[in-house]
Amino acid sequence: xxxxSLTVNGKLVTADVEDRTLLVHLLxxxxxxxxxxVGCDTSQCGCCVVHIDGRAVKSCTTLVGQVDGAxxxxxxxxxxxxELHPMQAAFRDNHGLQCGxxxxxxxxxxxxxxxxxxxxxxxxxxxxxxxxxxxxCTGYHNIVKSVLDAASRMxxxxxxx
Amino acid sequence: MYSTNYHRASSxxxxxxxxxxxxxxxxxxxxxxxxxxxxxxxxxxxxxxDIAKIPALIGIEASGDTLTIKAATTYYDIMHNADVKRxxxxxxxxxxxxxxxxxxxxxTIGGSVATNDPAADYPAAILALNATVKTNKREIPADQFxxxxxxxxxxxxxxxxxxSFPVPEKAGYAKMRNPASRFxxxxxxxxxxxxxEIRAAATGAxxxxxxxxxxxxxxxKANWSASALDGIKVSDDGLIEDIxxxxxxxxxxIKVMAQRAVQAAG
Numbered sequence: 253x254x255x256x257s258l259t260v261n262g263k264l265v266t267a268d269v270e271d272r273t274l275l276v277h278l279l280x281x282x283x284x285x286x287x288x289x290v291g292c293d294t295s296q297c298g299c300c301v302v303h304i305d306g307r308a309v310k311s312c313t314t315l316v317g318q319v320d321g322a323x324x325x326x327x328x329x330x331x332x333x334x335e336l337h338p339m340q341a342a343f344r345d346n347h348g349l350q351c352g353x354x355x356x357x358x359x360x361x362x363x364x365x366x367x368x369x370x371x372x373x374x375x376x377x378x379x380x381x382x383x384x385x386x387x388x389c390t391g392y393h394n395i396v397k398s399v400l401d402a403a404s405r406m407x408x409x410x411x412x413x
Numbered sequence: 414m415y416s417t418n419y420h421r422a423s424s425x426x427x428x429x430x431x432x433x434x435x436x437x438x439x440x441x442x443x444x445x446x447x448x449x450x451x452x453x454x455x456x457x458x459x460x461x462x463d464i465a466k467i468p469a470l471i472g473i474e475a476s477g478d479t480l481t482i483k484a485a486t487t488y489y490d491i492m493h494n495a496d497v498k499r500x501x502x503x504x505x506x507x508x509x510x511x512x513x514x515x516x517x518x519x520x521t522i523g524g525s526v527a528t529n530d531p532a533a534d535y536p537a538a539i540l541a542l543n544a545t546v547k548t549n550k551r552e553i554p555a556d557q558f559x560x561x562x563x564x565x566x567x568x569x570x571x572x573x574x575x576x577s578f579p580v581p582e583k584a585g586y587a588k589m590r591n592p593a594s595r596f597x598x599x600x601x602x603x604x605x606x607x608x609x610e611i612r613a614a615a616t617g618a619x620x621x622x623x624x625x626x627x628x629x630x631x632x633x634k635a636n637w638s639a640s641a642l643d644g645i646k647v648s649d650d651g652l653i654e655d656i657x658x659x660x661x662x663x664x665x666x667i668k669v670m671a672q673r674a675v676q677a678a679g
Contacts, residue, residue, distance in 0.1 A: 271418050271419040272417050295448070295516070298515060307518045308515055313445055315444065315461070318419075383514075384515045
């Protein structure tokens with residue numbers, strides 16, 4: 253057992269957990285943040301993606317010890333109260349989800365993509381960059397539309413700031 | 414996964430001491446090979462020593478004709494590094510087609526090389542560029558480092574600290590990816606070194622892991638061009654045969670990927 257301290261969605265969290273605990277299990281089982289999903293056992297599906305110190309990574313392939321002291325953002329931490337994050341709003345408006353299971357990971361990866369590319373995103377780039385997120389409904393077409401729509405909204409929002 | 418004890422080391426010496434004292438202990442860097450294997454209970458180290466935040470293991474140094482990438486540098490930082498892109502763009506390209514964006518944020522070159530997965534990408538670059546693997550104990554030439562499937566020359570309590578690449582005259586990498594795992598179904602790295610030596614290494618193809626391909630090297634020595642490989646035949650002896658492809662298919666892929674790598678190298 254080890255004591256770990258980390259910031260999750262802006263709040264300092266301390267937990268006494270076994271060293272083998274994965275970040276996704278800390279989030280879901282200990283903190284009740286069940287928006288982050290586990291979709292595979294092989295680190296391939298991307299349903300568990302969260303931001304660690306601003307980078308979109310797989311929480312199913314990260315031990316809690318590795319993120320001791322880190323700043324974590326999950327799908328629960330991106331909206332401002334009732335106001336959806338532009339990526340969430342774009343997924344809703346473009347029908348970017350079907351069953352919804354992959355959606356939290358898609359959104360967390362997509363925000364990271366927009367942060368990295370800014371206004372230089374095109375369809376091909378989005379499809380390539382989403383290679384680490386699998387949608388079993390195969391609804392990629394509207395997911396890609398959502399990301400492109402959100403990218404323009406996020407850039408407009410950034411320009412206005 | 415089975416129970417384990419996690420330690421975070423702050424220096425190479427501390428990490429090596431923790432490994433020596435641990436029970437079936439393993440170094441943990443990005444963890445993107447080790448943790449999935451532990452989740453499947455195929456590995457059960459009693460102690461994990463996290464080396465990912467040791468400052469001496471992170472960074473890229475360019476000096477003269479040598480590019481040195483320290484062991485715990487992530488794929489993301491390698492593919493976006495200006496010196497890598499300028500000095501050996503083939504390594505930046507190789508890194509950009511490795512795993513996926515989330516994996517590239519965490520995976521490290523040292524982890525990939527120490528694991529020596531038979532379908533990993535970096536071993537092909539190291540072997541083809543005749544790089545040197547630096548450890549806490551010694552320097553190991555590429556030709557003496559890879560010892561077969563998941564096997565390397567690394568001894569107990571030995572840690573990779575950096576990889577030094579001689580800057581080649583030309584180099585290229587081409588890879589046929591398994592669309593699901595993104596590992597190389599076959600990848601070939603070709604290099605024309607400044608010494609004039611021509612080297613080609615294939616990954617994902619051989620049952621013994623990364624290997625040099627003399628028939629390609631000989632043909633490129635005579636004529637550095639993709640068309641020089643038109644007439645060659647790569648033997649399928651010892652190549653992997655599985656649900657993804659026959660050994661014969663992989664033998665042909667070695668040739669085709671080598672041609673694409675030469676084209677990429679220019």
